[in-house]
Amino acid sequence: MTMEELRQACLACQSCPLAATRHSVVFGVGPEDTPILFVGEGPGQHEDLQGEPFVGPAGQLLDEMLSIIDLSRRNCYITNIVKCRPPRNRDPLETEQDACIGYLRRQTALLRPRILVCLGRIAAMRLIDRDFRITRDHGRWVEHGGIWMTALFHPSALLRDPSKRPDTFRDLKRLQAKIRAELPDFYATRQP
């Protein structure tokens, strides 16, 4: 299956009750040949209306975070654990995550990233470790099946609590160092 075929299947998905309340399916964006994947939690109101991940206030902050380490939407892939908006931005239920996770697994299989960055607790608990505690474990690195994985505070958490920003700056710098170590050609050849 190609990414476009997967996207078309996802756009028609009716596998969980979020299908009934969504405006758009937010599949993901980015070049298919990038080795860097960011995974958030699920679309919010702005994303649901526009069909693109991280386009609201949290998305503006994510763009700034990326630019600090010379990344951008043009050279990373960005998606979420669930592709449809949970009502009133509540956390996606376990059953909704279960219904949706196959899309992310197939996206990951197609992209074959070297580095996967979880944005926030929900993605980290789903992808890194059930017992992940974002306040304790952010910025740590683990390798799973050839993919280096870490988690940053979610941009929405940074908007709510700016005292977390210095830690995130350090985590971003470590991410940049990891990119340089694992992907030595990335910065020289990336789309700016």
Ligand code: URA
């Ligand atoms: N928060 C997320 O986790 N994902 C988005 O796409 C937007 C906000």
